[in-house]
Amino acid sequence: MTPKTLYDKLWDAHVVTAYDDGSALLYIDRQLLHEVTSPQAFEGLRLAGRKPWRLDANLAVTDHNVPTTAHTEPVADPVARLQIETLDRNCAEFGVTEFGMGDPRQGIVHVVGPEQGATLPGMTLVCGDSHTATHGALGTLAFGIGTSEVEHVLATQTLVQQKAARMLIRVDGQLAHAVTAKDLILAIIGRIGTAGGTGYAIEFAGEAVRALSMEGRMTLCNMAIEAGARCGMVGVDAITIDYVRGRPYAPQGELWERAVANWRDLVTDDGAEFDRIEVFDATAIEPQVTWGTSPEMVAGVGAVIPDPRQVEDAVRADAIRRALEYMDLQPGMPLTQIPIDKVFIGSCTNARIEDLREAAEVVRGRRVSERIQQALVVPGSGLVKRQAEAEGLDRVFSEAGFEWREPGCSMCLGMNPDRLNPGERCASTSNRNFEGRQGQGGRTHLASPAMAAAAALYGHFVDIRDELGG
Amino acid sequence: MSIEPFNRHTGLVAPLDRANVDTDAIIPKQFLKSVQRTGFGPYLFDEWRYLDHGEPGMECSQRPQNPDFVLNQPRYAAATVLLARANFGCGSSREHAPWALRDYGFRAIVAPSFADIFYSNCFKNGLLPVVLDEGVVDQLFQAVYDASDYRLTIDLPEQVVTTPHGDAFPFTVDPFRKRMLLEGLDEIGVTLAEQAEAIRAYEQRRAQEAPWLFAAR
DSSP states (O other): OOOOOHHHHHHHTTEEEEOTTSOEEEEOSEEEEOTTTSHHHHHHHHHHTOOOSOGGGEEEEOOSSOOSSOTTSOOSOHHHHHHHHHHHHHHHHHTOEEEOTTOTTOBOHHHHHHHHTOSOTTOEEEESSGGGGGGGGGSOEEEEOOHHHHHHHHHHSEEEEOOOEEEEEEEESOOOTTOOHHHHHHHHHHHHOTTTTTTEEEEEESHHHHTSOHHHHHHHHHGGGGGTOSEEEOOOOHHHHHHHTTOTTSOOHHHHHHHHHHHTTOSOOTTOOOSEEEEEEGGGOOOEEEOSSSTTSEEETTOBOOOGGGOOOHHHHHHHHHHHHHHTOOTTOBGGGOBOSEEEEOTTTSOSHHHHHHHHHHHTTOOOOTTOSEEEEOOSBHHHHHHHHHTTHHHHHHHHTOEEOOSSSGGGTTSSSOOOOTTOEEEEOSSOOOTTTTSTTOEEEEOOHHHHHHHHHHSBOOOHHHHHOO | OOOOOOOEEEEEEEEEOOSOOBHHHHSOGGGGGOSSSSOOGGGTTHHHHBSSOOOTTOOOTTSOBOTTSGGGSGGGTTOOEEEEOTTBTBSOOOTHHHHHHHHHTOOEEEESOBOHHHHHHHHTTTOEEEEOOHHHHHHHHHHHHHSSSOEEEEETTTTEEEOTTOOEEEOOOOHHHHHHHHHTOOHHHHHHHHHHHHHHHHHHHHHHHOGGGGSOO
């Protein structure tokens, strides 16, 4: 048999109908829904008099709009409230399971799916959100879709898809102490660019990827979209299977045994061919900080802001010039001298229990700098929050001067009240540093949870390797 | 839902001369709270287009416009073709981005490359994304800047973009998407009519191979 990549295996197992042009009608095993990209899809079903094809394949959760203050209070913003209530109503009307506000399982859709075992190895999984790539960490073919496609999946349990090209990103060696999956993915994006993965499905492999926990692998796959790839994935191993075991939606008993036997094959075969291979040396990767308005505008923490006059490509030089103007930064300035106003620890990239532990380790027994106006910790789900509280992390953060909040997408995109004011500069564990992303006129510097936590203590970035020892 | 068909379109070109235009820029997050598909046009590129902070429901005709933003220049007021740079539409999967572009009046976007999800979303909304070589796009930017009232003709059946001087640049589009857009078909209706049996057959086979995917939950 011809050796296959993981992507080929996942694709082939889900082809309902193959078309002559290489596209296919793909079966979708799981759809996750949230309040922002689903209302028009449900309305479309209603207008056409259609029913969901397979109710039990869908799971809904509110996350983008929800306030991170007490969830027992009504949502103050009437437009946000309408959208949240619309999801509640749609789920009730069509019979879709929903974890609404107040449910301890509620949280960010990409944290909730794996946590519940609703994301399983070997599945195809979609959601009307680009960070659906996250779920690829479990050996799942997972990608973000638009609202029309959400409706198509609701109505038919399928999607017409073009097959992507295959890219292998192999990371050799081990990451240094205090260097995390977030630093790795930022370094990857820095090299291949935000469009480097466009048209590809990325598989992450190599010694450093194998050594990552599931949380780390999710961080890695989460930002595949920031490299332009609709999906990222990691082959199944013992770490994957141990993570899934016993979760509420995971199979049990004899079905579990059958599933595991099947999942063990969800790896790229020896000798399988990729269309492109990129190799990284993990040992050379430093803690990363973005300085611009695109995730590819990133550098190691010891670097200085680049000078657009030294960039030959005119379009790129122009982009850097615009970015520095928006960010109010000067070429040659060390990244460690950028003063920070706010700190956000959260988002589908970095709000899992391991991320919170990593940040808590840095802040334990210390105080947030006086120049920091707000430091938020927003757990990825109600269950992450509960776990963190059981470990006393909430007190570690609160005693240091962080605000300990309720779960949601929060300041990653500022659809709820958590946002930056014009000109404010934020050290953020989220995934996008676009203009206005965290609030109009706000300036975002992406970093790992430990780096963001340390920035809160000092009021500027520091090299976390010095902080945590090497 | 059937969509507005796209066949052949000739329209005024507006140049948006920056790379990596993301969907947060195309339609900022506060407008995503709508539960409708329409009404996003006035808020297209809101943070670049206006000098004040936009909120959903705002009446935009009286808002202070940013005179430096290209779409605010009177010469581009009637544009229906957007000329853009590489990686247009990167970032979030929000279909509100093509909704806003279409609602504003654009029928086609010409760029050297598009982000995958955005590209796919355009076809569902009667908006044609056209990929041309970087060098050709450079030429078109120059031509737009040099001429007033610069128009391009985009012919989907023939898959070609034609300039006022008669230069013709072919582009590719996959057959399925082309058919949907040409005929303005309801894709869900097509799938249900043509594929429902195949989907059921797949489910029956798959439930034997991987029964845990079809367990009660």
